Amino acid sequence: MLKIKNLYVSINKNLIxxxxxxxxxKGEIHIIMGPNGSGKSTLSYIIxxxxxxxxxxxxxxxxxxxxxxxxxxxISKLGIFxxxxxxxxxxxxxxxxxxxxxxxxxxxxNILKNIYxxxxxxxxxxxYLSRYFNLGFSGGEKKKNEILQMxxxxxxLTILDEIDSGLDIDxxxxxxxxxxxxxxxxxxxxxxxxxxxxxxIINYIKPNxxxxxxxxxxxxxxxxxxxxKIEKYGYNKFIN
Amino acid sequence: xxxxxxxxxxxxxxxxxxxxxTFPLGINKKIIKKISKIKKEPKWFTKWRLKxxxxxxxxxxxxxxxxxxxxxxxxxxxxxxFSxxxxxxxxxxxxTFNKLGVPINNKFDKIxxxxxxxxxxxxxxxxxxxxxxxxxxxxxxxxxxxxxxxVKKYIGSVVPYNDNFYSALNSSVFSDGSFCYIPKNIxxxxxxxxxxxxxxxxxxxxxxxxxxVEEGGYVSYLEGCTxxxxxxxxxxxxxxxxxxLKNSKIKYSTIQNWYPGNKNGRGGILNFVTKRGIxxxxxxxxxxxxxxxxxxxxxxxxxxxKGDNSIGEFKSxxxxxxxxxxxxxxxxIHIGKNTKSTIISKSICMDNSISTYRGLVKICKNSKNSNxxxxxxxxxxxxxxxxxxxxxILSMNSTxxxxxxxxxxxxxxxxxxxxxxxGIDNDNAMxxxxxxxxxxxxxxxxxxxxxxxxxxxxxxxxxxxx
Numbered sequence: 064m065l066k067i068k069n070l071y072v073s074i075n076k077n078l079i080x081x082x083x084x085x086x087x088x089k090g091e092i093h094i095i096m097g098p099n100g101s102g103k104s105t106l107s108y109i110i111x112x113x114x115x116x117x118x119x120x121x122x123x124x125x126x127x128x129x130x131x132x133x134x135x136x137x138i139s140k141l142g143i144f145x146x147x148x149x150x151x152x153x154x155x156x157x158x159x160x161x162x163x164x165x166x167x168x169x170x171x172x173n174i175l176k177n178i179y180x181x182x183x184x185x186x187x188x189x190x191y192l193s194r195y196f197n198l199g200f201s202g203g204e205k206k207k208n209e210i211l212q213m214x215x216x217x218x219x220l221t222i223l224d225e226i227d228s229g230l231d232i233d234x235x236x237x238x239x240x241x242x243x244x245x246x247x248x249x250x251x252x253x254x255x256x257x258x259x260x261x262x263x264i265i266n267y268i269k270p271n272x273x274x275x276x277x278x279x280x281x282x283x284x285x286x287x288x289x290x291x292k293i294e295k296y297g298y299n300k301f302i303n
Numbered sequence: 304x305x306x307x308x309x310x311x312x313x314x315x316x317x318x319x320x321x322x323x324x325t326f327p328l329g330i331n332k333k334i335i336k337k338i339s340k341i342k343k344e345p346k347w348f349t350k351w352r353l354k355x356x357x358x359x360x361x362x363x364x365x366x367x368x369x370x371x372x373x374x375x376x377x378x379x380x381x382x383x384x385f386s387x388x389x390x391x392x393x394x395x396x397x398x399t400f401n402k403l404g405v406p407i408n409n410k411f412d413k414i415x416x417x418x419x420x421x422x423x424x425x426x427x428x429x430x431x432x433x434x435x436x437x438x439x440x441x442x443x444x445x446x447x448x449x450x451x452x453x454v455k456k457y458i459g460s461v462v463p464y465n466d467n468f469y470s471a472l473n474s475s476v477f478s479d480g481s482f483c484y485i486p487k488n489i490x491x492x493x494x495x496x497x498x499x500x501x502x503x504x505x506x507x508x509x510x511x512x513x514x515x516v517e518e519g520g521y522v523s524y525l526e527g528c529t530x531x532x533x534x535x536x537x538x539x540x541x542x543x544x545x546x547x548l549k550n551s552k553i554k555y556s557t558i559q560n561w562y563p564g565n566k567n568g569r570g571g572i573l574n575f576v577t578k579r580g581i582x583x584x585x586x587x588x589x590x591x592x593x594x595x596x597x598x599x600x601x602x603x604x605x606x607x608x609k610g611d612n613s614i615g616e617f618k619s620x621x622x623x624x625x626x627x628x629x630x631x632x633x634x635x636i637h638i639g640k641n642t643k644s645t646i647i648s649k650s651i652c653m654d655n656s657i658s659t660y661r662g663l664v665k666i667c668k669n670s671k672n673s674n675x676x677x678x679x680x681x682x683x684x685x686x687x688x689x690x691x692x693x694x695x696i697l698s699m700n701s702t703x704x705x706x707x708x709x710x711x712x713x714x715x716x717x718x719x720x721x722x723x724x725x726g727i728d729n730d731n732a733m734x735x736x737x738x739x740x741x742x743x744x745x746x747x748x749x750x751x752x753x754x755x756x757x758x759x760x761x762x763x764x765x766x767x768x769x
Binding site: 111112113114115134135136138139140144145147150151153154155156160161164165195196212216 | 715716717718720721722723724725726727728729731735736738739740741742743
């Protein structure tokens with residue numbers, strides 16, 4: 064589904080990603096871990112096509128199509144969803160109106176029903192839909208809002224950037240269960256890339272692969288056992 | 304190619320070829336007498352016009368220079384001050400207004416419209432229903448003859464002819480406009496509206512609106528305007544006077560969509576408008592405006608809160624692009640006790656445009672326990688536009704309260720990227736963010752106007768993110 068080949072990325076002429084390779088197949092769950100400043104968030108932004116992030120070399124392929132130069136809205140439409148670490152706030156725009164603006168089917172009745180159903184699943188109070196987008200939301204509420212949008216957009220590849228930050232344990236469980244359910248529903252078509260600091264995450268979700276990213280490269284890949292090692296020894300063991 | 308592009312941006316920029324009787328260029332006593340004569344005005348009125356003209360002439364070199372606006376000096380000799388189409392029933396007129404989206408013959412639901420084409424009022428709809436309630440809604444030139452006493456009592460009472468340079472000019476040459484009278488305890492069941500269209504190339508438009516609401520009455524009034532695309536600047540100098548008597552309410556909404564000039568700042572309407580209302584005891588005046596037009600705008604809709612417990616409101620959203628300049632705001636003069644005023648001004652500024660908020664809040668000595676709240680928010684898009692906030696605040700007693708809040712923000716790239724990531728393209732992302740920004744204002748407009756205003760903002764926003 065996603066193939067990243069020998070990727071070099073710079074922002075403001077600073078090279079951040081330095082020769083990164085990654086392959087995610089349909090139905091796979093990958094976890095990427097790494098110390099601060101190793102290029103984790105940059106990786107998620109560049110896949111989503113964020114402006115000002117410049118690809119110096121290499122390729123990103125999604126379903127065998129090069130997406131290096133695609134605009135972010137086009138990338139989104141191919142079925143790539145990014146759950147932001149720090150979602151933006153938009154004053155004066157209700158959450159409902161925002162969500163409505165990217166829903167394809169314009170049947171108002173069903174839209175609302177559909178959103179309500181998903182809110183229930185995620186324990187989101189319906190009142191939030193009429194509130195301004197993320198304004199005054201707690202960290203956890205913002206993350207729930209991200210996942211609500213994911214469930215509505217039905218992406219093929221979901222990237223979770225620090226989904227655990229700002230979430231209490233119950234909310235985290237709830238969110239991860241919803242994501243798992245979503246992936247498992249059409250296992251052959253949906254994949255997941257989790258970017259995190261949080262080693263405990265394997266208690267809730269079983270990855271097919273775990274990678275360690277450092278200095279813009281993936282320096283170690285393995286299965287879930289790798290996380291146990293990171294927990295035990297820290298990143299330093301792998302860096303040296 | 305480029306021409307087409309601009310045309311597409313301002314879809315009201317067409318010209319109607321129609322036979323009309325247009326006065327020779329220039330202004331003098333003869334011209335004024337001639338206007339007055341064509342309109343068969345009473346003598347006192349002609350005199351008032353001439354008095355205004357003398358005042359204006361005396362002050363011709365004292366035109367206001369204090370505004371934060373740059374434009375070529377207006378040559379008043381190169382303007383025609385009156386243009387009247389020969390046949391009001393000309394089919395081309397019907398076509399013109401159809402094209403503008405305000406069909407003359409097709410009755411709008413619950414809106415009575417007065418159509419003004421250059422200097423003349425063409426038609427007023429829904430007259431019969433209004434008559435049933437004793438409401439008068441007609442061209443001002445008609446009212447001067449038919450309801451002479453009302454006009455005599457109120458015209459110039461809120462905006463005196465010598466109030467400022469442009470009000471003096473307007474008082475001497477104004478051609479037509481709307482007159483509205485709501486009798487005691489009558490709540491006008493439909494919205495009243497005037498649609499202004501400048502068609503002729505050399506004409507200046509000087510219309511005048513007078514709205515009087517008797518005790519306990521209510522009216523919601525809407526004003527819309529457009530003009531063809533011209534490479535020269537055209538002058539528009541209007542005066543609006545509102546009189547809200549005890550316990551009455553007036554809501555005055557404007558959607559201004561004059562031709563704003565082309566990409567390089569050539570052409571467009573020069574808009575110098577004096578709008579003011581007076582509030583008697585427990586009455587309320589609300590000014591709501593959406594501004595997208597004019598190359599230069601100079602306008603300060605104001606309230607004189609004369610009566611105790613009266614309320615004044617000004618809510619405005621403006622969107623400027625290319626080389627548009629706008630110097631606008633409000634004046635709230637608190638005279639009565641326990642008076643309240645609110646000013647909310649939101650400006651969205653793009654390209655090379657300049658947007659200035661200029662406002663006066665004055666609480667007089669005897670206006671005890673009064674308060675004002677002012678909020679000015681500016682949203683800047685791009686690197687070359689600029690926004691200024693110039694509040695003048697004066698409180699002459701210790702029991703009143705004045706609050707002023709002001710913010711300037713930029714549309715963040717993060718917000719656009721976030722929207723993009725959900726599959727929303729740049730134009731729609733901008734439109735979502737801007738509509739959020741201007742939401743509080745647009746929601747105050749009557750429903751059909753709110754829809755139109757949103758569309759207008761969207762059209763102007765297209766391609767604004769590179």
